[in-house]
Amino acid sequence: MTERPSTDGKLLSGAPNDPVPFGKYFLLGLIARGGMAEVYRARVRDEAPRPQQRLLAIKVMRPQLAREARFVDMFHREGQLALLLRNRCIVETTEIGKIDGRHYIAMEYIGGRDLTQVLRRCQETNQRIPVPHAVYIAARIAEGLHFAHNLTDGDGRVLNIVNRDVSPSNVRLSYDGDVKLLDFGIAQALMKFTSEIGVLKGKFSYMSPEQIRGMPLDARTDVFSTGIILHEMLTTEKLFRGDTEFALMEKVRKAEVPPPSNFNRRVTPELDAIVFKALARDVADRYQSAAALAADLDALIAGYRFDPKELRQFMRQLFRKEYSKELEETTVALDPRPSGERSDRPRSDTPTEVTAQTRQSGDNPGRQVTAPPTRPASVPPPIETPTVPQPGRPAPIGPSVTATPIQPPPIEDDGDKPKGFWGSLFKRKR
DSSP: OOOOOOBTTBOOOBBTTBOEEETTEEEEEEEEEOSSEEEEEEEETTOOOTTSOOOEEEEEEOTTGGGSHHHHHHHHHHHHHHHHOOOTTBOOEEEEEEETTEEEEEEEOOOEEEHHHHHHHHHHTTOOOOHHHHHHHHHHHHHHHHHHHTOBOTTSOBOOOBOOOOOGGGEEEETTSOEEEOOOTTOBOSSTTOOOSOGGGSOGGGOOHHHHTTOOOOHHHHHHHHHHHHHHHHHSBOSSOOSSHHHHHHHHHHTOOOOGGGTOTTOOHHHHHHHHHHTOSSGGGSOSSHHHHHHHHHHHHHHHTOOTHHHHHHHHHHTHHHHHHHHHHHHHHTOOSOGGGOOSSOOTTSOOOOBOOOOOSSSSOOOOOBOOOSOOSSOOOOOOOOOOOOTTSOOOSSOSOOOOSOOOOBOOOOSOGGGTOSSOSSOOOO
16 A cells, blocks of 8 residues: 555544555544544554454644643653553553654554443433443442552552543443543653643542542542442432532532432442442542452442343443444454455455444543454344342332432533533544
């Protein structure tokens, strides 16, 4: 394939059926655009044939920012930190480098949706994330955070990493049922990787009371943010919200939390207690580590007899059309034949190992993970999400929401973008 120059200095994004060379990679289309970088679907050129091939996400720094050394330094610090985070619950970063003057970070590509999109779709379709699924997702978030919190350097010294930006937009759910944390770009580490982006890059609605107050932070601030996410998954409602920035910050400071069971009768008293402990205003009353939170959540999951495959079924059913399109595009993207020899439609007799992810929110795009199993690029059959027995109480008849006098307003897009409300901070390419 011949090299093609960029247009007006812009990087050509390519497409699944029209790859564009970028160093040792082929770019296969724009995934996301953020304030600091753009993210492209990609694959390695001259890579081994299927099924070893996998898709990647290439996060490329914006050229105008690359003119300033401090932004370049910040970008590379993010990549260097990400290279250290090797855990099943954190998106894998494979490489950082520079091609034709453009700084990039290469990551695994995850086919799926972030938790913001999942919650929105649930609202639009008048359904909930099932309780066992929500508990499992929160447990995996806590697992990934615990790994980062206890990461050590080559000399065995704990790096004291605190994410500080744990929010639904930074949690990726793959079509294969994986849960991945994205973006430790503003994580704080007591080493050369310390971020300079600043506290306010985080989202007020998902901050802890001590973070709002500007106090020193440790791993327990991420525990609080995980508790917020768990509460919102169980209720499908925004926990902290205010008409003004000041009003919102006051609500976070007070940390007055209604029990999730007020809104979802399938939430047990045991789960209410876990949520309350994760969201304790006083850090001394909170879970003292993400591992302790994960342990309680995993113990609760055992009572549901939950199988992680159920999350895969849930995601593929909730995003049926998107999943089908993902399969088709991935089949084309991994086709080794030149574009001129390809049919417009993927070959239905050729199984494909899908891997894909997008990053959608925050100032730093970049989201990626492993994707669906081998399957022909056709529309998947209907998937029935099993009804999981709830421990300690019978399944209710009818809606699982109980009206109460204390009820925060429903989650809806009210233009709360500066506070990171479940709206993307960039325009997603469709």
